[in-house]
Amino acid sequence: MDGEPVVEVANAHLRFAGDVALDGVDFRMFAGEVHSLMGENGAGKSTLIKAMTGALRLDSGVMRLDGKTVSFSDPAAALRAGLSTVYQEIDLLPNLSVAENIMLGREPSRAGGIDWPRMRSAATEALAVMGVDIDPRSPLSRHSLATQQLVAIARAISRDVKVLILDEPTSSLDQDEVNELFRVIRELKARGVAILFVSHFLEQVYEIGDRITVLRNGKLIGEYKTAEMLRIDLVQKMLGKEAAELTVLESRGPTPAGSTDRKAILTARGVGRRGATKPTDLDVLEGELLGFAGLLGSGRSELARILTGVDPFDGGELILDGERRRFHQPRQALKERIAYSTESRKTEGIVGELSVRENIVLALQADLGWIRRIPRERQDELSASWIEALDIRPAEPERRAGALSGGNQQKVLLARLLALAPRVLVLDEPTRGIDIGAKVEIQRLIGDLAANGMSVVFISAELEEVLRVGHRIVVFRDREIVATLDPDAVTLEMLLAIVAKADGDD
Amino acid sequence: MNAKVTAPVAAPTKDGGFDWRRALSNRVSWLPVGASALLLILLLVGAQMRFESFVKPGVLSSLFVDNAYLIVLACGMTLVIITGGIDLSVGAVMGFSTALAAVMLNDGVSAAVIIPLVILAGSLFGLLIGVLVQYFDVQPFIASLAGMFLARGLCYVLVPRNLRIEDTTVLSLQNHKFRFGDWYFTGTVIIAVMVVFVVAWLLAKTRFGRTVYAIGGSEQSALLMGLPVARSKVLVYVISGTCAGISGLLFAAYTAAGYALHGVGTELDTIAAVVIGGTLLTGGSGYIFGSLLGVLVYGVIKQVISFEGAEQYKFRIFVGVLLLAFVVVQRAIVSRTTSRR
Numbered sequence: 001m002d003g004e005p006v007v008e009v010a011n012a013h014l015r016f017a018g019d020v021a022l023d024g025v026d027f028r029m030f031a032g033e034v035h036s037l038m039g040e041n042g043a044g045k046s047t048l049i050k051a052m053t054g055a056l057r058l059d060s061g062v063m064r065l066d067g068k069t070v071s072f073s074d075p076a077a078a079l080r081a082g083l084s085t086v087y088q089e090i091d092l093l094p095n096l097s098v099a100e101n102i103m104l105g106r107e108p109s110r111a112g113g114i115d116w117p118r119m120r121s122a123a124t125e126a127l128a129v130m131g132v133d134i135d136p137r138s139p140l141s142r143h144s145l146a147t148q149q150l151v152a153i154a155r156a157i158s159r160d161v162k163v164l165i166l167d168e169p170t171s172s173l174d175q176d177e178v179n180e181l182f183r184v185i186r187e188l189k190a191r192g193v194a195i196l197f198v199s200h201f202l203e204q205v206y207e208i209g210d211r212i213t214v215l216r217n218g219k220l221i222g223e224y225k226t227a228e229m230l231r232i233d234l235v236q237k238m239l240g241k242e243a244a245e246l247t248v249l250e251s252r253g254p255t256p257a258g259s260t261d262r263k264a265i266l267t268a269r270g271v272g273r274r275g276a277t278k279p280t281d282l283d284v285l286e287g288e289l290l291g292f293a294g295l296l297g298s299g300r301s302e303l304a305r306i307l308t309g310v311d312p313f314d315g316g317e318l319i320l321d322g323e324r325r326r327f328h329q330p331r332q333a334l335k336e337r338i339a340y341s342t343e344s345r346k347t348e349g350i351v352g353e354l355s356v357r358e359n360i361v362l363a364l365q366a367d368l369g370w371i372r373r374i375p376r377e378r379q380d381e382l383s384a385s386w387i388e389a390l391d392i393r394p395a396e397p398e399r400r401a402g403a404l405s406g407g408n409q410q411k412v413l414l415a416r417l418l419a420l421a422p423r424v425l426v427l428d429e430p431t432r433g434i435d436i437g438a439k440v441e442i443q444r445l446i447g448d449l450a451a452n453g454m455s456v457v458f459i460s461a462e463l464e465e466v467l468r469v470g471h472r473i474v475v476f477r478d479r480e481i482v483a484t485l486d487p488d489a490v491t492l493e494m495l496l497a498i499v500a501k502a503d504g505d506d
Numbered sequence: 507m508n509a510k511v512t513a514p515v516a517a518p519t520k521d522g523g524f525d526w527r528r529a530l531s532n533r534v535s536w537l538p539v540g541a542s543a544l545l546l547i548l549l550l551v552g553a554q555m556r557f558e559s560f561v562k563p564g565v566l567s568s569l570f571v572d573n574a575y576l577i578v579l580a581c582g583m584t585l586v587i588i589t590g591g592i593d594l595s596v597g598a599v600m601g602f603s604t605a606l607a608a609v610m611l612n613d614g615v616s617a618a619v620i621i622p623l624v625i626l627a628g629s630l631f632g633l634l635i636g637v638l639v640q641y642f643d644v645q646p647f648i649a650s651l652a653g654m655f656l657a658r659g660l661c662y663v664l665v666p667r668n669l670r671i672e673d674t675t676v677l678s679l680q681n682h683k684f685r686f687g688d689w690y691f692t693g694t695v696i697i698a699v700m701v702v703f704v705v706a707w708l709l710a711k712t713r714f715g716r717t718v719y720a721i722g723g724s725e726q727s728a729l730l731m732g733l734p735v736a737r738s739k740v741l742v743y744v745i746s747g748t749c750a751g752i753s754g755l756l757f758a759a760y761t762a763a764g765y766a767l768h769g770v771g772t773e774l775d776t777i778a779a780v781v782i783g784g785t786l787l788t789g790g791s792g793y794i795f796g797s798l799l800g801v802l803v804y805g806v807i808k809q810v811i812s813f814e815g816a817e818q819y820k821f822r823i824f825v826g827v828l829l830l831a832f833v834v835v836q837r838a839i840v841s842r843t844t845s846r847r
Contacts, residue, residue, distance in 0.1 A: 055730070076732030091730045093723035095790035096716075097532070104716055105732050113711030137532045155731075 004067060006031050006194045007052070007083075007163055012061035014051060021047040022058070023218040029163060029194040034185060036205045036226070037198050038238050039215035039435075045198055048215070049165055053085045054078040065163075079105075082162030086152045086169055092140055099123035099136035102155045126158035127151070129187075131180045146173050153181065157188060164188060165196040170204055174295040174461075182208050200435065201462070202231055214238055235436060262286050265455050266307060266338065266424055270316030276302035278480040279316050284424060284457060289450040291470025291487070292459040293499055298476035300459050301343060304426045307457070308340035309333035334367060339417040343428040343459070350409045352402025356392065357383035359401045359412050364419045386415035391441065407438025414445070425449065426457040431465065443469050463495050475499055537839055538784030538832070539796035545782075545828075546799055549806045557813050563688035569805040570691060571680075574698040575600065575756040576804070579776040580783070580797040581705040582632075582749030585742045587780055588709075589721045590789025591639065591646035593743060595653035596750040597772030599631045601765075602657040603754020605664040608671050608764025617675035624758075625751035631657055632747020636740035650743075654773065661766040669764040679759035694756045701752060705745070706794035714738055722789030778825055779804045782832050803828070 005028035014022040022044050029035050037045045050056040052063060054072030062069050065081060072078040075085070092101045099120045100107075108118040123136040132150050140148060149169060156164060166185075170178050185195055185208055199205055205212070205226070212229060214221040214237045221237050264283040272279040277299040284290055284307075292300040305311040307318070309327025317324050320336055327333040330340060342349050351359055360383045365374055374382075383397040390411040392404075401412055410430055417425060427446070431439045446469065450456050460466050466473055467487050475483040475498050483498050553560040570577075579596050586593045603624045610620045631653050638649035671677065679693035709715040717738040720728040728735050757768060783800025785792025804825065811821040 074732070075730050076734075079732045085730075087730065091724070091727040093720050093727055093731075093790075095535070095723040096719055100716060100719075104720060105713075107713055107716060109713070113707070114713065114716065135532065139532065139534060142531065 003030065005029060005064075006066060008064040009048070009052065010062050010064075012048065012051060012063075013059045014047060014056065014061075015059055020218050022051065022061075025061075025215065025218070025220045026223075027213055027220075028223075029196060030211070031192045031194050032189050033210045034189060034195045034197050034208050035211045035213065036209040037196060037213050037215065038205065038234065039221075043215040043238075043435075044218040045215060046167065047218075049085065049167055049196070049198070052078070053083055053165065076105075079159070082160060083165065084156040084159060084161040084163070085165040085167070086149075086156045087167050092148055092152055092155075094139070094141035096140060097137050098127070098134060098140055098143070098151055101140050101151055102126050102136070102158060106159065122158070123154075126154040129157065130154045130184055146177055149173060150177065150181070153184070157184065161188075161193055163194045163196070165198075167198045168200070169197070170199055170201060178204065202234070206231065238436065262288065265321065267319040268303075268307065268316065269319065271303075271306060271313045271318055272315050273302070273306060273311065273313045276311065276479065277306065278478075280481055282307075282474065282481065284455050285472075286455055287450055287453045288455055289446065289469060289471045290455070290457045291466035291473040292457060292476060293463055293466045293473055293495060294476030295461075295499060298499075299479040299481075300476045301428050302479070303476070303481075304340065304428055304457060304459055307333075307424075308338055308426050310340055310342075331366075334363070334420065337420060337422045338424040338426070339363075339420055339422040340426045341413050341417055341428060341430060343432065349413045350401050352400065354401055355398045356387065356401050356404070356412055357397035360386055360397075360415045360419060363416045367420060382419060383415075386419065390415055390445065405434075405438075407434035407442075410434055410438070410442065414442070418449075422454065424455045424457070426459075428459045429461060430458070431460060431462070439465075463499060464492050467492055467495055534839070535791045536784075536793070538786075538791075538836060539793055539799065540784075541832075541835060542782055542784050542796055542799045542803060546803050546806065549803060549810070553806065553810050553813070556810075560810075560813065564690075565809065567688075567690045569802055569809065570695045570698070572760075572808075573801050573805040574692070574694040575753040575760060576772070576775060576779060577698040577798060577801050578701045578749050578753040578756060579772065580779050580801050581701050581794055582746030583773075583776045583780045584783075584785050584792055584794055584797045585705065585709065585718055586646070586746045587777070587785050587787060588718050588789055588792045589739060589742050590725070591739075591742070592650060592777070593632075593635065593653075593746045594647065594650040594773050595631060595635060595657055596746060596753070596776055597769040597774075598654040598657035598661065599628050599747060599750035600754040600757055600772060601661050601767070601769035602631075602664070603628050603751045604758045604761070604768050605661045605669070605764040605766065607676065607755060607758040608669045609664050611671050611673040611676065612669060617673055620676075621755060624755050625748060628751020628754060629744050629748040631750065632744040633740065635747065636743030639743060640736050640739045658766075658770075661768070665764040665766050671758055671762045671764065676755070676759050677762055679756065680762075681759075694759055697752065697756060701749065702794060702798055705749075708745075709794055714741065718742060719790060722786075722791070775804065775825075778829050781836075782828060784832075784836075786836055787833070 007029040009025065009027040012022045012025045025044065025048060027048060037048065039045050047056065051058050054074050054077050064070065070081060072081065102123040103119050108115045108122065120136045127134065127136065130150050130153060132147065132154065134143065134147065140151065143151070153166070153169060169181060173181065185197070188195060197205070197209060209226045211223065212226050212234065213223045214234070216238065262285040265286050266284040268280055268282040270279040270281065280303055282303070292304065294300040302311070306313045309330045309332055312328065318326060351362065357379055361374055361379050368374065380397065387395050387397060392408050392411045392415070401409060404412065414430070431442055443465070446456050446458060450471070458466065458469055467490070470487055473485040473487055473495070474481055475485065475495070477499060485495070550561055579600065583593055583596060606627055607620055607624045610623070611617070635649045635653045638644045638652070639646050683690045683692055709718065717728065717733045717735065720731070720733055721735055721739060725735060758764065761768065779800035780792070780797045781787060781800070782803050783796035783798065785796060807824050808821055811818065811824070
């Protein structure tokens, strides 16, 4: 049933900034099949995708499309040949309308000018395929990240596509949207499109994927049929570690004894902001790991940002150590050692141009003020100890932080906040878009922190992760807290039911 | 029926009528232009209250006639700024074109030859800057600064002393007045209006125009979308240079002389007019119509100051304050729209 592959990459080699990114990789895709490219961060997935779409050039090796050798000089050439790509970081134009974002580059024209009505109707059609009903005239920046992601996919599939590459398309989608995306993927499959699906969510890979190729450190590990591959084997191949280590995935840190009579550090009474969260009551207890569960836009991140002074609140009161407080800036919260780690690692977190060392000392230095400079030896010492403690790789303090993989960037961010010795640490999706190995490490780290008396608020889109990590779980829906649960008393299915309960569906 | 996608502006109108809020939110990028139109009206009303003879056909006509060259420069500059760049060379290139026209006219070359040549000279400067920016990866600020020095230096070579223009064809662009009652306009105004229409059409109706906005939004994304980024970026500077060439011709007719110091600081006036007209200095948003309003605001202020009989430096102070206010308003609008997500 295999037949001839649509796309075939053979013996691909590529060096990137001196490092070997691809080392003799073979890869093929078949019409009407969903192929998952799996591997840890830094395995070479993104590099392979970029090489296939003409964004990078292979040093050696060939790529064949329909049996013919091709070499794309830029993404435009790949697009013309029928290779459409949706990148991990949404690469759209926030300043233009939804219609333009879908149609740009092939606008219908009339009398030398753009035919706007036809452009809008074509965009509406493309969106309808995705089951999205939004005004094509509205500026893209008005829409949520998830909607933008769907727009990006609508753009990719609205042209004559032979091969569709989806790099982490689901990372900002909620369950409904993922289902909708999968419906579209199945339709495209039926039309004979070859689909490359990259995702960190194993469940999704198993739900939609037909074939899996595993990469590790730029090398090909193997190509497998999804149906014939056990999850545990897949993970082991990706990590190259003993499966035994994975048992960590299954265990939560010990629930602190006597957690019921713990003191509340941070208390919210009726705290909310119009358009973000409804008035909410919440206690963050000493030394607990508080999990926030909920869909995107359910209020989980919004409340976190209010608690940490990132965003203001317009009602209710915030009580810290029994005192009413109001933070106008994250600085003020930081003075009380309440730290927030953002979900947008790239845009609001890591300063890519600075070194790992500079990124780690950044918050501490800001805390001290710019006059009292941290001596260089102290900086070196600090960064070296955090790099060791969090196992940041490569262990080079002078490396540009932007060059690190997602998981390691996250660790650098963690190190930056931990250097402040926070009492309350709020982590917004600290494990998004990073590989399983790094995920496990970060989860373990967070567990250790709580065991040492720090209060950690842990936000994740992965319910199963929240369930595993949290000592107590707060469920958000429709911009308010709908339940506070004991993770030992609920199953994933129960949690899912609470989170997903139809929000005003009709 | 399918997946629910919540989007702030997708809400259908409940009463089936025209949804003004939605229409407005879709056109948020026109907001600064509206602000500039409002400002223009306020200025005119204020001026009329102070000098009873301000808002009348003669004065309003002169607004266009006196600023025709600036309108043309602003059109080119708007394109450049929308891509996120800047062109500091336009004042000097305009001066150079004027000087070139003056020298050749005095050598007895016919106006029919000179006009395309002068405009072409401007385009070449634009091409130079565009190539530097795109292919040599030079910051637009630096590349156009180099173009500015080069053009200004060449001005001194061409016209060490003030050189009068006597040619009637070129001068008639300014001197021949088409009158309609108390209204009047000149050839320079016709040319400026034509440039406005052509550039506005390019920006609003062509793929090139969309690519210009796309580059301003995110150059990386525009590249990944397969848009002709390199070509468009160079073209934007070529158009700006061409506008400077045309503007040099208008300036030659306006001042009837070539002079090495013509247009010193005009690039800054142009940028000020474009920004007051609602174009974001960070790129990605702006309209030619706005820039036209910006030039008119600028012209009205200048006129008011001269009606007052006040020193011209006061005009600078006024424009400075306005510019500051507009940049702040822009920031406010931008941060409001991004925080809506």
